Amino acid sequence: MATLLREVxxxxxxxxxxxxxxxxxxxxxxxxxxxxxxSEVERGRKEASSELLSAICGALDIPLSRVLADAGDEMAQEELREFAREGAANIDETTKVVIPHEVSMAVA
Incomplete structure (x- = not known):
């Protein structure tokens, strides 16, 4: 099950x-x-508005951007773990990937 942003x-x-x-x-x-x-926000049960998040961050004396960046980093790590568990198992090993040669284009 995917992790929800409000939980993170x-x-x-x-x-x-x-x-x-x-x-x-x-x-x-x-x-x-x-x-x-x-308490509900901290437990990921309620989706806080941007105004509410701003007020909580102000009370904690931390920038909202830091909270969002940390949450984004955690979401990215969770997605990678999920892909490693589920996504990689669904890749057919016989599938071939063709990487084309670099093509230079001349402009006249």
Whole structure:
């Protein structure tokens, strides 16, 4: 089963909060988000809007771009693992790949 982006973003946010030694309540108060909703976002159960993500990142004092980049990196790693598990097994070993020679084009 494919990993959902909201789950990965939640993991990134939770790690950042825990690395800072902060509680859900501290971050939810600072972000002005309910504790229950923040918990749902961290567990990947709720899809946070860009405004909400921005507020949470502000409360954690981390750039939203870093959260998104970290989430993208994790998604890419998961996709590679998934491909290695499933995709590679579906490749027919008799399939040949032809790589054409480089063609130079002259412009007159």
């Amino acid at each position: 973003i939640g993991d990134v946010l939770r790690r950042a909060r825990i690395d800072q030694g902060r509680t859900l309540r501290e971050v939810s108060d600072a972000a002005r988000v309910s504790l229950g909703y923040l």
